[in-house]
Amino acid sequence: MPELPEVETIKKDLEKKIIGKKIIGVKIIQKKSIKNSPNKFIKALKNNYAVSIGRKGKLLILELNDKNYLLAHLRMTGQLVYRLELSIHAQNAPAGEQAFARLHFEEEVRDNHTRAIPPRRSLSSEDCGEKSRNKHTRVILCFEDRSRLYFNDLRRFGYLQIASGKEKDKITEKMGVDALCESFNLEILKKLFKDKKKTLKSLLLDQKIIAGIGNIYADEICFDAKLDPRRKVNELNDKKLQRLYNSIRKILASAIKHRGTTFSDYIDANGRKGNFAKFLKVYGREKENCKNCGKKSIQKIKLAGRATRFCGNCQR
DNA sequence: CTTCTTGTTACTGA
């Protein structure tokens, strides 16, 4: 599932692809996947430019030239896939942007309650070139060079949202410190965990405390720091907090280096899987041998409402 | 058929 390393991978991919490009078309296939009215959403994007891409926690933040922002949260199964697909039809289309836009990118809004798979139209001029659209595609943005950004989301928990600068700030200010940002240091971690009686696992998952860590990396971080995820954080001494801090940075950086973890649905902006799954030491390894002590001690329990894997021998 | 999975929020009860 997309956590910080996966969103960061997508961010870096998209920076290379769409910065400076003009959005000439917006297709909303599932109304439920956008947080604004279709009218506002389309109006805010059409004929604007992608200026920069940021990220806080698991939230992707695309800056538009008119100082509005397109926020994207992938939740569990969301994907942002960029494709440059020149079709025969597109090449033969009448020259001129207006005609092209009219032909290919008329707005399409579907009822958000029906679960029916949208009928794939025959190869009409409207759809030609949308080769990467699939039954889980919820929104398509089209750029002036005829490349497209597909927002796919099987389970439809993810969303896209247009936000003003103020609205964007309000959302990001509610989030905790980004787990990877430079200003997040050991002192801040100590301050955040001081007096908290919750378990380590639940605090690592709490986006209002530290933003970006999800179920996979929470377990991997606890294993790397040799800490029992069931521990109350206020009883962690300085030495353990230092280990925890080091592991947060180390695991996330390593996962980014390997372009994230694909367990089921995650793919990057190029449509490729991440390579970090083979480095996972506890997630999905219950009943297997511990990579550290070698014992058959990887347990799976439910903690903070989530499946939690850890080595009952190494993690204290 | 049931149960489980994911991120996040809302709610309940201690």
Next chain:
DNA sequence: ATCAGTAACAAGAA
């Protein structure tokens, strides 16, 4: 106030 636990959301896998 603070915590743990659970339901809800959607869709599919086992």
